[in-house]
Amino acid sequence: MEPRKENIVMFPFMAQGHIIPFLTLAIEIEQKRGCTITFVSTPLNIKRIKSSLPPNSSIQLLEIPFRSSDHGLPPDCESTHDLPYHLILKLVEASRSLKPSFHKLVYDLVRKQHGRLPLCIISDIFFGWCADISHEFGVFHAIFLPSCAFSSACYYSIGMSLPHRNNESKEFVLADFPQASRIHVTQMSENLQGADGKESLSQTLRKLVQDCMSIDGALVNSMAELDEAGLTFFQKTFGKPFWPIGPVLLPPGTGSRAGNEAAVTAAKVCRNWLDTKPPNSVLYVSFGSQNTVSASQMMHLALALEASGKNFIWVVRPPTGFDINSEFNGKECLPEGFEDRNKASRRGLLVHQWAPQMEILSHKSTSAFLSHCGWNSVLEALSYGVPIIGWPMAAEQFYNVKLLEEEIGVCLEVARGRISEVKSEDIVAKIDLVMNDSEKGKEMRKKACEVRNIINNSIADKEVFKGVSARAMDDFLNAAMLMREQAKRIPGNSISTQNGS
Numbered sequence: 001m002e003p004r005k006e007n008i009v010m011f012p013f014m015a016q017g018h019i020i021p022f023l024t025l026a027i028e029i030e031q032k033r034g035c036t037i038t039f040v041s042t043p044l045n046i047k048r049i050k051s052s053l054p055p056n057s058s059i060q061l062l063e064i065p066f067r068s069s070d071h072g073l074p075p076d077c078e079s080t081h082d083l084p085y086h087l088i089l090k091l092v093e094a095s096r097s098l099k100p101s102f103h104k105l106v107y108d109l110v111r112k113q114h115g116r117l118p119l120c121i122i123s124d125i126f127f128g129w130c131a132d133i134s135h136e137f138g139v140f141h142a143i144f145l146p147s148c149a150f151s152s153a154c155y156y157s158i159g160m161s162l163p164h165r166n167n168e169s170k171e172f173v174l175a176d177f178p179q180a181s182r183i184h185v186t187q188m189s190e191n192l193q194g195a196d197g198k199e200s201l202s203q204t205l206r207k208l209v210q211d212c213m214s215i216d217g218a219l220v221n222s223m224a225e226l227d228e229a230g231l232t233f234f235q236k237t238f239g240k241p242f243w244p245i246g247p248v249l250l251p252p253g254t255g256s257r258a259g260n261e262a263a264v265t266a267a268k269v270c271r272n273w274l275d276t277k278p279p280n281s282v283l284y285v286s287f288g289s290q291n292t293v294s295a296s297q298m299m300h301l302a303l304a305l306e307a308s309g310k311n312f313i314w315v316v317r318p319p320t321g322f323d324i325n326s327e328f329n330g331k332e333c334l335p336e337g338f339e340d341r342n343k344a345s346r347r348g349l350l351v352h353q354w355a356p357q358m359e360i361l362s363h364k365s366t367s368a369f370l371s372h373c374g375w376n377s378v379l380e381a382l383s384y385g386v387p388i389i390g391w392p393m394a395a396e397q398f399y400n401v402k403l404l405e406e407e408i409g410v411c412l413e414v415a416r417g418r419i420s421e422v423k424s425e426d427i428v429a430k431i432d433l434v435m436n437d438s439e440k441g442k443e444m445r446k447k448a449c450e451v452r453n454i455i456n457n458s459i460a461d462k463e464v465f466k467g468v469s470a471r472a473m474d475d476f477l478n479a480a481m482l483m484r485e486q487a488k489r490i491p492g493n494s495i496s497t498q499n500g501s
Contacts, residue, residue, distance in 0.1 A: 006119040009109070011040040011102065012144075013124040014066075014091065015080040016289050017374055019045060021146040021221055022124070023052055024248045026059055032461060033477065035119065038109060040102070042066040042078040062109075064101050071097065080290055085394070089191070092126055093204055103133050110137065120480040122219065128211030140216050140480035147375040148222040149230025149242060150407075151399035154180050156237075158188065159205045162195055176237075179229040180399070181406065186416050187398040213238065216483065219476060221246040221375065223458045224468045226408060226451065241479065243472040247379040247455055250358065267356040270313060273349045277311050277365040283431060284360050284386075286315040287372040291393040295319040295333040297415070297422050302334045304427035305348060306341075310435055311365075312348045315355045320418050361386050368434045370414070373400045382410060385452035387444040389434055391415045409447040412440070 008029060012022035019041065026037045037059045041049060046061050053059055068077040071094035073087060080088050110117055120140040123130035127143075134141035145152060157174040158164075164172060164185050171182045185193060195202050217240045220231065224244045234242045274282060285305070287293065293301065298319045305312050319333050342348030357377070360366055362384050369381045370389040378400055381388055388411040390401035404411035414430040415422045434441050461470035 005034060005036045007036045007038060007113070007116075009038045009040065009106065009118045009121045010144075011064075011121070011123045011127055011130060013095065013126040014042060014045055014078050015088075017080075017376055018124055018126075018146050019049065019079075020250070021248045021376060022122075022144060023049060024250045025122075025144065025219070025245075027054060027057065027250075028248065030057065030059060033473075036060070038062055038118070040064055040105060044076060044078040048079075062105060064098055064105055066094075066098060066101075068094070070094075085290070089200055089204060093200065095126060096129065096207075098127075099129055099133070102127075102130065103136075106133055106137060106139075117484075119477075119484065125212065125218075126208060128208060128213075128215060131211070131214035131216070134216075135214065138484075140483045141214075142217045142219055142476065142480075143212060143215050144219045144221070145242075146221050146248075147396055148246075148400065148403065149220050149227045149234055149244070150180070150222075150403045151230070151375070151396035153177050153230045153233040154183065154399035154402070155192075155396045156209070158183070158192060159195065159202070160209065162197055162202070164188070164193070165196065177229075177233055179233070180402070183399075183402075186420070187392075187402065189394045189398070190417070190419070215240055217241040217243065217476065217479060219473075220244045221248045221379070223247065223454060224472070225454050225458065226403075241475070243476045245469050245473045245476070247383060247459065247469075249376075249379055249383055263354060263356070266351060266354060267359060270349065270351065270355055270360055271363070273313070273346070274360065274363045274365045276346070279364045280367040281311050282363075282365045283308075283310050283312040283368050283370060283389075283435060284357075284366055285312060285370040286355065286357060286377070287317070287391070287393060288374045288377060289354075291372045291374075292317050292319055292322075292418070293391075293393075294418055295321070297418070297420075298333045299335065300422045300424040301427060302338050303424035304431065306335070306338070307424060307428050308431045308435075310347075310431060313351060313355065313360060314348065315351050315353070317353060368431075370431075373397045373404065373411070375400055378404065379455075382448060382451045383455050385445070385449040387411070387434055387441075387448045389414050389430055393418060408451065410444055410451055412444065 010022055010026050012018045026039055029035050030037050039059050040062045043063045046063050049061060066078055069075045073090060073094060077083050080091060083091060117137060117139050120142060121130055121134045122142050122144050125143045125145050131141040157177045170185050173182055174180050191201050220242055222244045223246055227244060231242050231244055339350050358380055361380050366386055368389055369386050371377050372393045373390045374397055388404060390411045390413045392398040392401045401411055401413050405413055412430055412434055414427055434444060458467040458469040460467040
């Protein structure tokens with residue numbers, strides 16, 4: 001009789017940028033580590049996740065109840081994808097109401113397994129309160145950080161100390177994280193710039209930090225070779241291990257839209273168009289699923305793309321002020337005849353709402369990526385050696401760009417935020433610098449290829465060679481197992497009887 005597989009419970013925050021890496025990690029653990037996975041989310045998110053599972057997956061999806069309308073949110077809004085930007089913080093605050101339901105879910109899961117406990121619970125950084133529930137059952141708890149430690153450390157330090165409040169200068173150095181060098185106020189999201197320690201963002205951040213003080217450790221979607229300063233910062237701050245296990249990436253052709261008929265069509269259109277282009281000739285432009293630019297910025301970006309003379313794929317979404325998920329033809333925010341001209345010349349391809357990003361970035365014709373620099377997008381680009389033109393929009397994206405440009409050398413910033421003034425000629429200059437045969441462009445491509453090699457080596461998981469990320473995953477699982485073994489040896493501990501082993 002085969003021994004029963006260890007079960008790991010995973011619980012991401014309700015956002016695509018969190019659910020996708022969590023689900024990718026779940027698939028990786030299931031396939032490479034031989035564990036079973038219980039994946040928890042709200043009902044509407046579970047429906048979306050089902051289509052993303054591999055056909056042979058045994059991942060168990062469990063619903064946790066959530067009514068958005070009970071928290072002052074529009075009905076049936078269970079993800080940041082369904083909300084305008086200004087309501088995202090309210091969703092974060094509302095998610096604390098999930099705590100009693102999650103406790104019951106774990107209790108029912110243990111009872112259903114005849115007292116056998118999960119090996120560990122991996123929750124989102126926004127759900128640090130899961131540590132209390134985990135420890136009540138005697139289970140190891142870790143948070144999973146979908147972003148890199150460097151940018152998270154910058155955001156944490158600024159959010160906790162608000163150094164810009166008592167600083168007449170537009171620049172400042174973080175007292176507890178000087179490795180970040182100088183930070184300008186424009187490298188802060190709008191809500192962080194307005195934080196004074198008393199408003200909702202500050203209060204929510206302090207609660208999140210307090211919740212995370214009880215964790216047993218953290219998994220970070222990053223690589224030790226590129227993120228040492230940030231990892232060291234958090235290990236000292238929390239006094240717990242932070243294991244860099246990244247990059248956690250879905251392979252091309254899979255993901256949240258897999259199996260969707262419209263997505264299959266979009267993927268085919270993009271692939272066929274890319275196949276007609278020379279190697280390293282295409283600029284890919286996308287700001288992620290949650291970000292958008294202003295109407296004025298969209299106009300200048302379109303003018304720049306035409307003036308550059310470069311082939312491009314642009315994922316067009318409604319500008320600021322529009323419903324980001326609405327139907328939008330873009331004509332009022334684009335130069336007259338822009339889409340028709342590019343369709344006729346086949347120099348530019350406009351894709352509305354969604355594109356197969358991994359397939360585009362992995363294609364030999366793709367040369368550079370103009371991106372908001374969300375960490376998932378960054379890892380996807382660098383895993384194929386694609387240099388980045390950065391246009392950060394929110395949260396820690398500004399510090400991702402800082403790390404990529406100043407420390408790693410694979411990025412060139414072109415603009416900051418939704419309200420910054422952007423001129424088409426400046427965008428053209430940055431595109432030319434990265435894509436043409438300039439010294440800067442050659443150096444960026446060289447370094448992007450070096451990072452690609454670092455990524456490939458870090459995740460190698462073979463008998464003859466294990467990369468640092470693969471070893472970090474081993475260390476995490478061993479720590480969870482050790483906690484269980486130590487708990488068993490305590491006289492009268494409930495785990496020894498609950499586990500049945």
